[in-house]
Amino acid sequence: MSRFMIRKVAVLGAGVMGAQIAAHCASADVPVILFDLPAKEGPPNGIAAKSLAGLGKLDPAPFATRDRAQHVEPADYGSDLARLGECDLVIEAIAERMDWKLDLYARVAPHLKPGAVFASNTSGLSIQALAAGMPPDRRPRFCGIHFFNPPRYMPLVELIPAAETEPAMLDGLETWLTTRLGKNIVRARDTPNFVANRVGVFSILAVMHHTARLGLAFDEVDLLTGPRIGRPKSATFRTADVVGLDTVAHVIDTMQATLADDPWSSHFRTPEWLQVLIARGALGQKSGAGIYRKDGKRILVLDLHRQDYVDSGGEVFPDVEDILKLRDAGEKFAELAAHPHPQAQFLWSVFRDVFHYCAVHLADIADNARDIDLAMRWGFGWTMGPFETWQAAGWRAVARLIQEDIDHGRAMANVPLPAWVGERDGVHAPSGSWSAAEGVLEPRTALPVYRRQLYPDRVFGEAPADRGELLWENTGVRLWRRPDQDAGIGILSITSKMHAIGDDVMDGILEAIARAQADLDGLVIWHEPPFAVGANLQQVAQACHAHRFDLLDRMVARFQHTAMTIRHAQIPVVAAVQGMALGGGCEFLMHAAHRVLALESYIGLVEAGVGLIPAGGGSKEFALQAHAMAQRAAGGDVFPYIQNAFQTIAMATVAKSALEAVQLGFARAGDDIVFNAAELLYVAIRRARALAEAGWHPPLPQRAVIVAGRNGIATCEMLLLNMAEGGMISPHDYRVAKAAATALCGGEVDSGTQVSEQWILDVERAQFVELLKTHKTQQRIGHMLETGKPLRN
Known part of the structure; x- marks a missing residue:
């Protein structure tokens, strides 16, 4: 049997639903042609074009990143129908009127590519009656495909066959929807409103x-x-x-x-x-x-x-x-x-x-x-x-x-x-x-795609989830493996509340990596979402209250040591991320050898929200990125690459998708982005195995990092002065942001100075501890612990 492939999609109907289906396909790197009626005025594709423009105003965003909009082309039924021949999947998403749908089918059927799948995104009309509107030779490739609104965020898609629908086609479409678009499929019967x-x-x-x-x-x-x-x-x-x-x-x-x-x-x-x-x-x-x-x-x-x-x-x-x-x-x-x-x-x-x-x-x-x-x-x-x-x-x-x-x-x-x-x-x-x-x-379906879902959603009364073979655990982490997948790849799961990173978690990560280096080929950090919400603020607040800033300095140093241990482990450490990865959680994944990210991952260095800066190596990582990019640019100036990082940290910007996390520098272009979160662990285990088989080895510590220094700090301060004069930030916001600039720019050194990674770590730690000594940062931490919301003071 030939491989089921979808290289381009057409969506018929540029209403809210059709346009958002097109947007989600584009986010998955599937090019789309979005059709609607010819406009009465202006360009013929104006209705579809206007609908696309309107997607940018929707919240939550239909596109995973704004630039994905370029992969959707507006078209019209008047002059563009021949372009349907480019498409492997055509999704009809016009209004729920049987007569309108059947009339459209008669118009588009002659232009379909041989073997193309044609599907109706109806929410309840008879699929058999709709299939009757297609030529007999097209009916085996016809079915219902009911997305739920909004298509990017709602996981359910109902697939509804007609009497003549080809079973192998439906299996191929289910597999594609599951992995490529990240959908959870229910095969529905052709009854009103389906399931x-x-x-x-x-x-x-x-x-x-x-x-x-x-x-x-x-x-x-x-x-x-x-x-x-x-x-x-x-x-x-x-x-x-x-x-x-x-x-x-x-x-x-x-x-x-x-x-x-x-x-x-x-x-x-x-x-x-x-x-x-x-x-x-x-x-x-x-x-x-x-x-x-x-x-x-x-x-x-x-x-x-x-x-x-x-x-x-x-x-x-x-x-x-x-x-x-x-x-x-x-x-x-x-x-x-x-x-x-x-x-x-x-x-x-x-x-x-x-x-x-x-x-x-x-x-x-x-x-x-x-x-x-x-x-x-x-x-x-x-x-x-x-x-x-x-x-x-x-x-x-x-x-x-x-x-x-x-x-x-x-x-x-x-x-x-x-x-x-x-x-x-x-x-x-x-x-x-x-x-x-x-x-x-x-029993559950035996379709091969579901072998990739090691922990699918289970219903009450079904067989319990396989917890794997325990290798070691403490109160903060669990080290285990799934021999049915790859006994040589360990899995490290943080078990603390909200996966906050405290002393027990850091101790556990260090011990688990030591054990993995001795007995395993690779390690995956994975657990149910969130990935990690950052440092244990309760421990930080208690130390501040006791004026134990020496203890806090050692705590931050240990945090940095843990991140660097992830980076320099003698086996590949892969971070499998779903849900929130904030603050220290973001820093840990930035230090991993590789990242496998669920599309709906929300990643960011949010320390500014509690009056702090990234000090677990996050500031250092952005400084290293700026250095690497500057080496490839004429003149070698690092500051243009620091500026974006400075704004990201100072504004506590959170990436609202894995694709956006790559754009913001929290992840890398070569990382894996998985649209179906249930496949995350499967992919991460295989990525760890591939890295091990390729002879992966940790990078050497960098000793000659060019930093922006005093001139970079001063330039950042100019931006802050404008914001302060405009009433956009408070004096303490200014102080926190300047601390971020100091860490990113390598401290008070001459611009262009070469420093080591450890130097930058020392600078960010010193700035972090100094901020902890301020009353306003302590107020922000207390407010966050009490309310779960940031305080502007």
């Missing part, structure tokens, strides 16, 4: 129904249906505002039109209050008002009784708050079901009806229970899916409560639970997850 939206929209409808039935306020419900029950902070009604109230209504209308035989069909109706808001143009966040509205700094919420917006507030009833804090999930549900308060009844009712709905429809909408649970995690941000939540609470006990409410007419539908519910103790087991359609436990 995630079918359950997710029903959950929203259940919330709306019980909100009205029990007379609760919208903001009150959002307090109940957010993080307290394992859902995103935006909860239910805020999420509806973000998605767009017109979009919510459209999906509800789709369910009403296509699911007339559903036992819950009487509830598939857009509430009257929602219809009124839409008619007024109050569509949510995109129109400035919806269920919520901002008035300056005030957040207002719609009060249906007053027919007006009021200050958002509300609170959770104390008894309900106590119930939600219970550790035993079974006890929690029993208490909610029994408590008379409307908030307790609301929560139990919503959970009950979602459980009921999922059990009745499992055989129709999904291959197995695992697919529903993972779809809700990946597509809606739930901490646990409905089936695993039910199973964790005690399958049979919760089933009895549900059936009792059905029997007494309290549930939203009177259809009984399926017979299989009473025959089982749950739906997830080590051997697989329950398929109601097949009556068996289905």
